[in-house]
Amino acid sequence: MNDFAPHAAPSASRVDEPVGSAGPAAAAHPPSAPCPCGHAARYAECCGRWHAGPLQFQATDAEALMRSRYSAYVLRLEPYLLRTWHPRTRPASITFEPGLRWLGLEVRRHAVLDAHHAQVEFVARSKLGGRASRLHETSRFERTPEGWLYVDGDLHSQHRSG
Numbered sequence: 045m046n047d048f049a050p051h052a053a054p055s056a057s058r059v060d061e062p063v064g065s066a067g068p069a070a071a072a073h074p075p076s077a078p079c080p081c082g083h084a085a086r087y088a089e090c091c092g093r094w095h096a097g098p099l100q101f102q103a104t105d106a107e108a109l110m111r112s113r114y115s116a117y118v119l120r121l122e123p124y125l126l127r128t129w130h131p132r133t134r135p136a137s138i139t140f141e142p143g144l145r146w147l148g149l150e151v152r153r154h155a156v157l158d159a160h161h162a163q164v165e166f167v168a169r170s171k172l173g174g175r176a177s178r179l180h181e182t183s184r185f186e187r188t189p190e191g192w193l194y195v196d197g198d199l200h201s202q203h204r205s206g
Contacts, residue, residue: 073087073118073119074087075087075088075092076088079091079092079111079115080114080115080118080119080146080149081111081112081114081115081149082111082148082149082150083111087115090111090115091111091112091114091115091116092115094108094109094112094124095112095115095116095119095121095124101124101127101128101190101191102191103128103191103192105154105156105162105192106154106156106162106163106164106183106185106187106192107151107154107162107164108192109128109185109191109192109193109194110151110164110166110183110185110194111149111151112124112128113125113128113194114146114149114166114168116128117140117146118146120140122137122138122140125138126138128191128192128193128194129193129194130186130188130193130194130195130196132195133195133196141172143172143173144170144171144172145170145171145172146168146169146170147169147170147171147176148168148169149166149167149168149169150166150167150168150169151164151165151166152165152166152167153165153182159187160186160187160188161184161185161186161187162184162185162187162192163182163183163184163185164182164183164185165180165181165182165183165200166180166181166183167179167180168181179199180199180200180201181197181198181199181200182197182198182200183195183196183197184196184197
């Protein structure tokens with residue numbers, strides 16, 4: 045599974061696009077607002093520092109990268125998502141579901157396997173067309189010379205209501 049995105053064929057295209065070319069949600073999210081990932085910090089001091097600026101793409105560990113990717117899905121930052129996806133499993137593009145609202149993120153576990161591999165178990169809540177959904181996944185991450193990258197993940201039980 046691909047953390048918050050539908051399955052797509054691997055490709056390396058569109059990775060070098062500027063991250064600033066974001067969707068409308070990013071333009072509406074001020075740096076002083078709370079971070080979408082759920083941490084108490086403001087967006088600029090939390091995931092925003094990984095999305096743009098001098099620390100771009102330099103998440104300090106797999107959990108920070110996973111949180112920044114969740115925020116990137118909320119803000120529809122496709123270039124950031126593609127750049128932080130391992131080339132082995134990266135899709136050609138990401139399709140954002142029209143009308144999908146991300147409601148929250150719960151990180152359940154961050155396991156460092158060795159200096160270059162880690163896993164993060166999380167639950168992401170969303171709503172589409174009045175129906176609530178929970179995505180429960182354990183994601184795998186690999187540290188490369190470019191930094192931490194999302195590789196893939198295993199889904200746990202899905203829950204939909206509405």
